[in-house]
Every structure is written in C-alpha cells, then in structure tokens.
Amino acid sequence: GENVEQHPSTLSVQEGDSAVIKCTYSDSASNYFPWYKQELGKGPQLIIDIRSNVGEKKDQRIAVTLNKTAKHFSLHITETQPEDSAVYFCAPSGGSYIPTFGRGTSLIVHP
Amino acid sequence: EAGVTQFPSHSVIEKGQTVTLRCDPISGHDNLYWYRRVMGKEIKFLLHFVKESKQDESGMPNNRFLAERTGGTYSTLKVQPAELEDSGVYFCASSLSGLSPLHFGNGTRLTVT
Numbered sequence: 001g002e003n004v005e006q007h008p009s010t011l012s013v014q015e016g017d018s019a020v021i022k023c024t025y026s027d028s029a030s031n032y033f034p035w036y037k038q039e040l041g042k043g044p045q046l047i048i049d050i051r052s053n054v055g056e057k058k059d060q061r062i063a064v065t066l067n068k069t070a071k072h073f074s075l076h077i078t079e080t081q082p083e084d085s086a087v088y089f090c091a092p093s094g095g096s097y098i099p100t101f102g103r104g105t106s107l108i109v110h111p
Numbered sequence: 112e113a114g115v116t117q118f119p120s121h122s123v124i125e126k127g128q129t130v131t132l133r134c135d136p137i138s139g140h141d142n143l144y145w146y147r148r149v150m151g152k153e154i155k156f157l158l159h160f161v162k163e164s165k166q167d168e169s170g171m172p173n174n175r176f177l178a179e180r181t182g183g184t185y186s187t188l189k190v191q192p193a194e195l196e197d198s199g200v201y202f203c204a205s206s207l208s209g210l211s212p213l214h215f216g217n218g219t220r221l222t223v224t
Contacts, residue, residue, distance in 0.1 A: 004153075031210070032210040032211075034212060034213075036213075036215075041217065042217050042218075043115070043202050043204070043215030043216050043217050043218050044154070044202070044213075044215050045215065046212040046213070046214075049212060089154060091154075091213070093209075093210060094210075096167070097142075097159075097166075097209035097210060098144075098156055098159055098167055099144075099156075099213060100156065101146070101153050101154035101155070101156075102153060103152060103153040104153065104154075
C-alpha cells in the first residue's frame with residue numbers, strides 16, 4: 001500500500017508569513033494529489049488539488065507543486081491569516097483509487 | 112447541494128455495546144468511503160463502496176465492524192461489540208468518481224468507555 005509522510009507535523013508562523021507543507025508518497029502509480037483543510041469539529045475540506053500531468057497550480061494565496069520524479073508534492077500558503085489555522089492533510093491516490101492520508105500538519109498563524 | 116451528513120455527531124457507549132453510525136452521501140455520488148481518525152494520528156481508510164458494492168474493505172480492523180450500503184444510497188457502519196480501541200472520529204466521504212475530490216461529513220466522535 002501507499003506510504004504517505006507529511007512534514008512538518010506542526011508549523012507556527014506569524015500572520016503575513018508564508019507556510020510550506022511537504023508530502024512524500026511511495027506509490028509511483030499515484031496521479032491525483034489533493035490537499036485538505038480540517039477545522040475544529042468539521043470534516044476535511046478540499047482546498048486545492050493537482051494531477052500528474054501538471055507541475056504547479058495556484059489559487060489566490062494557495063499553491064501546490066508536484067515533483068513526480070522525487071515523489072513529493074507541497075502546499076504553499078502565502079500571506080497567512082489567522083483563519084488559515086487548521087490541520088492540513090495530503091491524500092495522494094492512484095491505481096487503487098483509495099486516497100491515503102498523511103498524519104496531518106497543524107498550522108498555527110499568530111496574529 | 113446538500114453535503115455529506117453523518118449521524119450521530121457524538122456517541123458514548125460502554126465496552127461491549129453496539130453502535131451504528133449512519134452516512135448520507137451527496138446525491139449522485141456513487142463512491143462512498145469510511146475513514147477513522149484516532150487522536151493525533153492519520154486518517155485511516157476503512158472501506159470503499161461503489162454504489163452498493165464493497166470495492167475495498169482492506170482497512171476494516173476486524174469482524175466486529177460491519178458496513179452496508181443498501182440500495183446504493185446511505186451507508187451504515189456497525190460496531191459490535193465495541194472495544195476501547197474503537198474510540199475515535201469516524202468520517203464518511205463521497206465522490207463522484209475515482210480520482211475526484213472527496214466530500215466529507217463532519218464525522219461521528221465515538222467514545223467507548
């Protein structure tokens with residue numbers, strides 16, 4: 001099965017700073033790479049995703065970059081705001097169509 | 112469109128009792144997944160339905176867990192008898208097709224005492 005690792009497990013930044021979370025996966029057949037945001041008391045919600053034929057995708061302050069050769073993809077958040085504080089999960093999937101979640105990264109944005 | 116709904120939101124039961132969790136996916140979503148998160152750990156896959164068929168139940172921990180999706184609409188996950196290690200948050204998610212975004216419910220927090 002897929003092995004997924006996320007780093008860091010906790011990330012503390014000042015408002016306005018940038019945040020980067022990295023996800024490493026093991027299955028070379030993976031071809032769909034989403035990032036989910038989970039707020040307290042809620043289920044994870046998709047914030048951005050990328051497919052294997054694209055190297056980078058951006059949506060306002062959020063971007064995802066993919067390196068298929070090295071088998072990792074990263075979430076980039078610029079100009080962080082307190083409302084970005086949450087737990088972020090990567091969940092790559094591929095041949096089995098079963099998304100495998102990382103352990104999550106707790107992002108704390110200090111005002 | 113209505114999102115994925117889960118019931119109950121919280122359940123506290125004693126070891127040895129039975130609990131049934133329910134998930135109503137987004138209408139038209141053939142794919143339905145159950146996941147579980149134990150405090151501070153990863154969100155672990157339990158099983159995957161396509162319509163009413165179990166496609167993959169490799170994540171089900173043991174035969175105390177039984178999932179059904181009669182008619183390909185809502186799904187239930189029954190734990191019988193519950194053990195202490197079954198405590199955690201159970202999430203249901205649905206998607207339109209494979210390799211498309213998952214839409215999650217808010218989860219059921221199960222506490223076994």
